[in-house]
Amino acid sequence: MESTSFKISNYKFTRTVLDFSFYKEGEINVSFAVSGTFIKSSSIFELRFTIIAKSEDLADAFASVDCESIFELTPISSLAEVPDSFYTNSIEIIFPYLRAYVTIITAKSNVRPIILPTLNLSALNKPLKHHTNEIE
Known part of the structure; x- marks a missing residue:
């Protein structure tokens, strides 16, 4: 069985x-x-x-950031072939970029910078897998 490799080829903050x-x-x-x-x-x-x-005890968010990233997977030809480890690893790869971006934009807003902690996000692998679709 050939192992799967992947790399991030691009990312951008879309919102x-x-x-x-x-x-x-x-x-x-x-x-x-x-x-x-x-x-x-x-x-x-x-x-x-x-x-x-969100600030504690407030319902509305004060910050929301959307990031889209592109990963190239080889030799994968269908969604069913994407290994479970990819879902966890792709999130762990992109999170530091999001974390740094949140710090930078809040610091430039002349407020106390929001510094998100380093987090274990492995629990997001199941929601990502569940909310992934395949297109031709």
């Missing part, structure tokens, strides 16, 4: 929303949303990763 009227000093609750699309014809996996930050 950034900051609304500091919903920000207050103190604890920050961070949530994540992940989804993907496997493009069968090119063995490309598009990962969409969103970070949502």
Whole structure:
């Protein structure tokens, strides 16, 4: 059996929303949303990763960042062949970029920078797998 390899070929931040009227000093609750699309014809996996930050006790988010990244997988020809390890590893690869971006944009907003902690995001592999579709 041939092993699967993959590499990130591109990423971009497609949407950034900051609304500091919903920000207050103190604890920050961070949530994540992940989804993907496997493009069968090119063995490309598009990962969409969103970070949502809320101040404790407030319902509305003060920060939301969407990132889209492209991974090339070989020798994969269908979604069923994507190994489970890819779902975890792709998230772990892109998270540091998102984390740094959140710090930079909040620091440039003349507020105390939001520094997200280093996190174990392996629990996101199942939601990513569940929210991934395949197209030709």
